[in-house]
Amino acid sequence: xxxxxxxxxxxxxxxxxxxxxxxxxxxxxxxxxxxxxxxxxxxxxxxxxxxxxxxxxxxxxxxxxxxxxxxxxxxxxxxxxxxxxxxxxxxxxxxxxxxxxxxxxxxxxxxxxxxxxxxxxxxxxxxxxxxxxxxxxxxxxxxxxxxxxxxxxxxxxxxxxxxxxxxxxxxxxxxxxxxxxxxxxxxxxxxxxxxxxxxxxxxxxxxxxxxxxxxxxxxxxxxxxxxxxxxxxxxxxxxxxxxxxxxxxxxxxxxxxxxxxxxxxxxxxxxxxxxxxxxxxxxxxxxxxxxxxxxxxxxxxxxxxxxxxxxxxxxxxxxxxxxxxxxxxxxxxxxxxxxxxxxxxxxxxxxxxxx
Numbered sequence: 225x226x227x228x229x230x231x232x233x234x235x236x237x238x239x240x241x242x243x244x245x246x247x248x249x250x251x252x253x254x255x256x257x258x259x260x261x262x263x264x265x266x267x268x269x270x271x272x273x274x275x276x277x278x279x280x281x282x283x284x285x286x287x288x289x290x291x292x293x294x295x296x297x298x299x300x301x302x303x304x305x306x307x308x309x310x311x312x313x314x315x316x317x318x319x320x321x322x323x324x325x326x327x328x329x330x331x332x333x334x335x336x337x338x339x340x341x342x343x344x345x346x347x348x349x350x351x352x353x354x355x356x357x358x359x360x361x362x363x364x365x366x367x368x369x370x371x372x373x374x375x376x377x378x379x380x381x382x383x384x385x386x387x388x389x390x391x392x393x394x395x396x397x398x399x400x401x402x403x404x405x406x407x408x409x410x411x412x413x414x415x416x417x418x419x420x421x422x423x424x425x426x427x428x429x430x431x432x433x434x435x436x437x438x439x440x441x442x443x444x445x446x447x448x449x450x451x452x453x454x455x456x457x458x459x460x461x462x463x464x465x466x467x468x469x470x471x472x473x474x475x476x477x478x479x480x481x482x483x484x485x486x487x488x489x490x491x492x493x494x495x496x497x498x499x500x501x502x503x504x505x506x507x508x509x510x511x512x513x514x515x516x517x518x519x520x521x522x523x524x525x526x527x528x529x530x531x532x533x534x535x536x537x538x539x540x541x542x543x544x545x546x547x548x549x550x551x552x553x554x555x556x557x558x559x560x561x562x563x564x565x566x567x568x569x570x571x572x573x574x575x576x577x578x579x
Contacts, residue, residue: 348524481526
């Protein structure tokens, strides 16, 4: 047998056949189908790589589906301001509830009657030179109301005597909206001098006159809100103007005298720091029919007896029932007793018995 022929007819062994064949790699596509590849990477590692790729794809999808958190911007105030606002609101509610409760100071009718008795002679400056006495009785109603408003504007931080003198010069010059409009600010200042803050008040009067001519036909507003919008006019002036010029009791006009005396008499439930606080508390209990006269009564009383400094408590009919007068009497008696002045102590007791 031909040896070469025999070798050609030999069949390759299985091992040789397997070593000569190139492996067919199945690469998964989309986790389902597979194709052949010439990659010699082991199937095990291919499976691991496929698993990691699927996990990465899954995370990418999850990240894409994840929505950014919504940023909520509140229009409310910062926390500390909000708490302060809540505290103020709570305090307002407390004050309101207290004002709603029925309260009135002890012996206020007796005290008021005693003040009326002390004021019966009408000798205080406000009686003859107050703002209600500054308008021209012969002027037309509109001009007379204008003069009341001007007098009130001049009266701020000014004694009645000075205000009255300034109004006399203004009326001689011609205190009407039309005439004040054509009067220079310098001339107006000279006419109202020496009232307190006369330069500023001259400017306020000029601006107010322009507003009255443009918006009210030369008359003055008939509401507290309208009056308070005028330059240099506050709540006290507005309420007094409503009373004197329009004859309406819109509220109590509280100036320094009324503010001081109301606190001394205990006519406020809690001590007040401003005239406006005093007005609110007075109106909460004082009958409305007393609103018009209480300013006039207390101002004159404050000018003659209940003075800002060294009040004449020994001459007051309310010395025994007024909280301030009771403190004065106690301190005065102690000082007299310590000084050993029996005659002075006797004089005080005699005045007390007469009152």
